[in-house]
Amino acid sequence: MSKTKPPRETIFHTERDWGNLPPLPRKFYLQPTVAVARELLGRVLIHHQPLGLTAGLIVETEAYLANDPGCHAYRGRTPRNDPMFGEPGSIYVYQIYGVHYCLNLVTQPEGVPEAVLIRALEPLAGLELMRRRRGRTLLKDLCSGPAKLTGALGIDLTHNRGDATRPPLWVASDARRDGEVAAGRRIGLGSHQGAQAPLRFVLAANPFLSRRLRD
């Protein structure tokens, strides 16, 4: 009669020296945005602050393209989306519904507003700090959503225009967990053109996704 069994604590051991993992280089973010979204899966996002180090395995991403009605920059440059026009590998954080923050990594050359939204992490390191920030104890509740993970890692608007190819906030280049990648439609978009496009990517069957892949 067992229900769903609780997720494993971690894939990697938390004792690993996460703070010294070298970052992905800028040229990684110059690949086609869809390729970046897929290649980020299974890699480790790290935030190393004085308060402590937090890190998680990227298990869910979404691609946002320049000619894409779902993209913040689709109707042109505004104060909010301006960081999307920055150099590849830079950071775009936006506030949603006035209360939460979402992290994007900019792809493409300067002036081309494309980015990958990081939608969910499997918590790896700094779990107690994450629990404190989130006010939750269950591992599953720490980073299983775009605004949950920014809360858990302590990411906000001050990170805008930052450089994700070096500390304090970066994606590691050498640690990667392989797994089957599945694609589906993006979350939360209206019914406009583009809402049906398979631009959401997940590590299949991972227990830390923001939502199951539907259809």
Added chain:
DNA sequence: CACTCGATGTTCT
């Protein structure tokens, strides 16, 4: 467990 609903407060149309 699955689904619904309302409230939250900023940015842009």
Added chain:
DNA sequence: GAACATCGAGTGG
């Protein structure tokens, strides 16, 4: 007025 979300409360299987 809607939007790349989350939480808690409520209902129902």
